[in-house]
Amino acid sequence: MATASRRSRDRGSRGEARLPLPSVRGADQMTRPIVLGAGPAGSVAAMLLARAGAEPILIDRQVEVGDAICGGFMSWRTAASLRALGSDPLTLGARPVTRLRQYSGERVAEADLPEPAYGLSRKALDTALRASAVQCGARLEIDRARSVKEGEIEGERRSWHSPAIFLATGKHDVRGEARARNSGNLALGLRVRLPPSSELERLVGDAIELHLFEGGYAGIVLQEGGNGNVCLALRKSALAEAGGDPWDLLRKVATDNPHFASRLALADAEEPVDTIGAVPYGWTARKTSHGIYRLGDQAAVIPSLAGEGMAIALASGQAAARAYLAGESAELFQRRFAQRAARPVRVAEKLWHLAETSRGAAGLTLAASAFPELARLAMKMSRI
Structure with missing residues (x-):
């Protein structure tokens, strides 16, 4: 060749x-x-x-x-590519994910994924x-x-x-x-781990969770061994507004988002929060x-x-x-x-900009709740 x-x-x-x-x-x-x-x-x-x-x-x-920090969720497209390369996600210990669960304040929406995905560190x-x-x-x-x-x-x-x-x-x-x-207020990534527990299994289970809030969002998925991977993306300025302490920022997000708060309560506050800044x-x-x-x-x-x-x-x-x-x-x-x-x-990018405003997050969650097929369409449209 x-x-x-x-x-x-x-x-x-x-x-x-x-x-x-x-x-x-x-x-x-x-x-x-x-x-x-x-x-x-x-x-x-x-x-x-x-x-x-x-x-x-x-x-x-x-x-x-x-x-x-990033990449703990593996879509069905990623899983298919891995298998074609000779690696099966399940043999690496990946946790199957079959549903998307979306939160905005008290609102909840849920939809089946087009195909099974995985949580893997x-x-x-x-x-x-x-x-x-x-x-x-x-x-x-x-x-x-x-x-x-x-x-x-x-x-x-x-x-x-x-x-x-x-x-x-x-x-x-x-x-x-x-x-x-080009932006003066780039994205900041944070990650905190949740230890395995029966309560974490009950709350998250086989779902990939998206918690939408003013200024950003958090994704939560279970990975090998039952660990919970919590990743947040929000504007870099939010950390400065929280006094520069990642844990204070996480607690601030939890204050107005009860479903996120119930997950964060399972974290060990002594554990460090991983961060990465200026994500374009x-x-x-x-x-x-x-x-x-x-x-x-x-x-x-x-x-x-x-x-x-x-x-x-x-x-x-x-x-x-x-x-x-x-x-x-x-x-x-x-x-x-x-x-x-x-x-x-x-x-x-359009979904991100909608999700980081309270009105947009509420609209996305209501639409996903009333029309689950819209959520599946958005998932398909954002695949490479």
């Missing part, structure tokens, strides 16, 4: 310059593709590149896989995907990137060079290829630097209430690897993937 690509795909149908595909077996280190970030997007890209014999270098900053998912990439032949290196530019990653350990860099650093930007931020929801990479394929949240940042972040990560990792193996330029790949991600990101 690689030989045919070099022979017949020198230029794209629109006159786009194509990257020459390096010799895959025994490739020189300077020509091997480099994947920066071993999360879902990066690991899947490295896996497919390795299976094709491209001998990718997979760089991550952590020796031990951590538990990222990022630690479990990322560990499995990273191991699969290495097993397929990717070479794992531990280093922290200081900057990225065309053909080079400057790390703390050393500099890495390649004509093809796959930028998969999630919500963390790297100097030289940072995403544009709605951002999409429509262009890129030569030779830099942007994946996952570096390609498109869908508001998390859609539950489609992991699907975008896997889809972008697969699409970028296939584009590279076909000799397709990073610039052409980026435009095509931006077109593919446009609708789900746009739909999710």
